[in-house]
Amino acid sequence: MQPTPLHASRDREIESLAEFDEVVSAGGSLAQYRVQAVDxxxxxxxxxxxxxAGxxxxGCSMDPEAAAKVRAAGALVFPPVPGLPFDPYRGLLYSPAELFDSLDTDYAATPDARAYAWFQQTxxxxxxxxxMLRAIHDDSVSDALDELLVDARVVGVMGGHAMxxxxxxxKGAARLGRELARAGFTVATGGGPGAMEAANLGAYAAPFDDGMLTEALQLLAKAPSFAPSVTDWARAAFDVRERWPAGGPSVGIPTWFYGHEPPNAFAGHIAKYFANATREDGLLARSNAGVVFLPGAAGTVQEIFDNATPNYYESRGEPTPMVLVNRAHWTERHPTWPLLQSLARERPMESRIALVDRIEEAPEALKRLGG
Structure with missing residues (x-):
C-alpha cells in the first residue's frame, strides 16, 4: 500500500456532492483527491x-462497507464527529441563513449560539x-476563505461594535460600504454588529437604487442594538433581506471568542473562527487593497497596529493603504495617529497612510494611496 501524500493542489479538492459526481464522471477516479464534508x-x-488511492x-458520511473499502485501497478516512453544533471539516464558508437557522424559535436555538455555548464549555x-476540533475547523474556514477571495481586491472596514x-x-459606514462595493472592491469586515454590520449592509445595498439603503436604515433603526435582544436585532436584518433579496456580496470574519457579539446577517460569506488571533490576522492579511479604520476603541486600535506591523516590515512590495477616519478621535480621544506617523516616517509606508475628517473622504483617500 502506498502512503497517502501530504499535499494536493486546490483543484483536487471536492466540497460538494455535485463536484464529487463531476469528478467521477469525468475521470472515474478519486485518487489523490481531498473530499471535505460531503454526504x-x-x-x-x-x-x-x-x-x-491517496x-x-x-468528515464524509459513508456506508461502513464503503469506508472499509476506501481505507483498504490506501485512503485516509476521518469520520464525522457526532454531537457537534458545527462541522470541523466544512469545505465552504457560512451563510447568514446557516448560522441563524432556528431564529424563528429564538437566537439561543441557532447554530451560532450553540457553537458559542459549546466553545465556552469545552x-x-x-x-x-x-x-483539536477547533483548530481543524479554523483551518478549514481559512482554506474556504482563500478560495473565495482568489483575484479579489479586498478592502477591510474596521470599527467599533457599539455603533x-x-x-x-x-449611516455613514453603510454608505461607505456601498461606495466601495460599487467601485469593484470586496468589502471585508470583522463580521459583527455596529460599524462592521453597517459596512456589510452597504455592500448588500450596492446593486439597488439609493433609496433602498435609506429605507433599510429606517427599518433597522427599530432595533438599534443586539442588546438586550439578539433575536429582535437579527430578525430586523432578515426582514431587510427578505424585502430586498439577492443583495451584493461581502465578507464577514467574526469570532466565537467574542461570541456574546453575534455575527451580522448582511455579509453574504461568513468566515467565523474560534481563535481570535487567527481571525484578526486573516482579516487584515487578506485586505490587499487597503483598510479603512472607523472610530473604535481597544479592538480597533489593536487592528491598526496589527496592520501597521507587516506594513512596517514590508520589503518585497508596497505596503497596503491605511485610512483612519475622524481626526479628533484618532488624535485626541485615542491618539493613535501620532504613533502611526512616527512609525511610518521610518519606513516606506509614510506615503500609504492617511487621516481624514469625514467618512465621505475615505474612498478618495484610499484611491489616492493606491488602493
Missing amino acids: LTDRTAVLLSVDT AVFL KADGDVFAS ARGTEAY
Missing part, C-alpha cells in the same frame, strides 16, 4: 468501484480533543 451515503456503489475523506474543561443603528455614524 456520500448514497454513493456506496461509486466508492466501491473507483480508485481512491485520497483523504474529511474551553473551561480544557479538553484537548475539543481544542448603533439609526445613528449618523452607522
Whole structure:
C-alpha cells in the first residue's frame, strides 16, 4: 500500500456532492483527491468501484462497507464527529441563513449560539480533543476563505461594535460600504454588529437604487442594538433581506471568542473562527487593497497596529493603504495617529497612510494611496 501524500493542489479538492459526481464522471477516479464534508451515503456503489488511492475523506458520511473499502485501497478516512453544533471539516464558508437557522424559535436555538455555548464549555474543561476540533475547523474556514477571495481586491472596514443603528455614524459606514462595493472592491469586515454590520449592509445595498439603503436604515433603526435582544436585532436584518433579496456580496470574519457579539446577517460569506488571533490576522492579511479604520476603541486600535506591523516590515512590495477616519478621535480621544506617523516616517509606508475628517473622504483617500 502506498502512503497517502501530504499535499494536493486546490483543484483536487471536492466540497460538494455535485463536484464529487463531476469528478467521477469525468475521470472515474478519486485518487489523490481531498473530499471535505460531503454526504456520500448514497454513493456506496461509486466508492466501491473507483480508485481512491491517496485520497483523504474529511468528515464524509459513508456506508461502513464503503469506508472499509476506501481505507483498504490506501485512503485516509476521518469520520464525522457526532454531537457537534458545527462541522470541523466544512469545505465552504457560512451563510447568514446557516448560522441563524432556528431564529424563528429564538437566537439561543441557532447554530451560532450553540457553537458559542459549546466553545465556552469545552474551553473551561480544557479538553484537548475539543481544542483539536477547533483548530481543524479554523483551518478549514481559512482554506474556504482563500478560495473565495482568489483575484479579489479586498478592502477591510474596521470599527467599533457599539455603533448603533439609526445613528449618523452607522449611516455613514453603510454608505461607505456601498461606495466601495460599487467601485469593484470586496468589502471585508470583522463580521459583527455596529460599524462592521453597517459596512456589510452597504455592500448588500450596492446593486439597488439609493433609496433602498435609506429605507433599510429606517427599518433597522427599530432595533438599534443586539442588546438586550439578539433575536429582535437579527430578525430586523432578515426582514431587510427578505424585502430586498439577492443583495451584493461581502465578507464577514467574526469570532466565537467574542461570541456574546453575534455575527451580522448582511455579509453574504461568513468566515467565523474560534481563535481570535487567527481571525484578526486573516482579516487584515487578506485586505490587499487597503483598510479603512472607523472610530473604535481597544479592538480597533489593536487592528491598526496589527496592520501597521507587516506594513512596517514590508520589503518585497508596497505596503497596503491605511485610512483612519475622524481626526479628533484618532488624535485626541485615542491618539493613535501620532504613533502611526512616527512609525511610518521610518519606513516606506509614510506615503500609504492617511487621516481624514469625514467618512465621505475615505474612498478618495484610499484611491489616492493606491488602493
